Amino acid sequence: MKGKNRYILDSSLLEKFKQAVSDHDDYLINTYSNYNGKNLWSLICSAKDWLSVSVNGLPYIELNHSHDDVRSLNVLQLITTYDIVLQSIKQLHRVFEMDYPLKLDDSVFNAAVFDDVYFAQIRACFGAHPVDLRSSDGTKNTDKYFASWSSDISNNIGGYGDYSVYLYSNNPDVVQPIRFSMSFAKIHEYAIK
Structure with a gap:
């Protein structure tokens, strides 16, 4: 199915x-709508809403689009969606x-x-702020x-291969770019954990 x-x-x-929140919403509202001077009930509702958007939207991120630029944006969308969950x-x-x-x-x-x-670091390199990175590896x-823009390492259109970017340093003594790669399977494992 296209887009899956x-x-x-x-x-x-x-x-x-969502059922647990619904089953205990009276308690949650009474306890967290003014918890130490903060409306944390709003935060609970926001987290519930964005978890729903993320979990239900993930299946429709098209990682096998035929256009390189669209695939790069869709990789960012996958990473950002996992980040919202986390x-x-x-x-x-x-x-x-x-x-x-x-x-x-x-x-x-x-x-x-x-x-x-x-x-x-993966999120930053693959589109969250690729033109303002403070590290090449998270340290x-x-x-x-x-x-650079992200690209499919395997160049396998329609595949779920790993992606990479090249990181260019502002240090004039560093001539060669650094290849930074990520694996869909690893970020997925991380999100599940």
């Missing part, structure tokens, strides 16, 4: 969350005063930084970098 994306999230978890989950942990259990996890990307930091750096 295989990197989706389990909608049954979303439905369970930010919603982190905010819900904060609202309910729960520790976010994956804050220091580095088991998915196996990078020099924690998975959350590395995912932020702290004094140089600035600028990303």
Whole structure:
């Protein structure tokens, strides 16, 4: 089916969350509409709405579009959609005063930084702010970098191959660009975790 994306999230978890909110909305409204001077009920509703948009919209992100520029935008859309899910989950942990259990996890990307930091680097390089990067790999750096447009490594139109960008440094001594790659399967594993 045109437009179908295989990197989706389990909608049954979303439905369970929405049902739990609905089952306890009186308590949630009474407790969180003015919690220490803040309306956290609004945050709960926002997170629920954007989780729904993300989970239900993921299947329709077209990663196999025939035009390179459209595929690059759709890669960004996939990454941004995962980011919305992750930010919603982190905010819900904060609202309910729960520790976010994956804050220091580095088991998915196996990078020099924690998975959350590395995912932020992927998001930045692949379109969130590709012309204002503060690092080539997510670690702290004094140089600035600028990303090329993303491209399918395998050049397999219609495939779900990995994507990469070239990162150009503002340091005149760094002549060769750095190739920064990401795997759909890895960002999907990260989002599921």
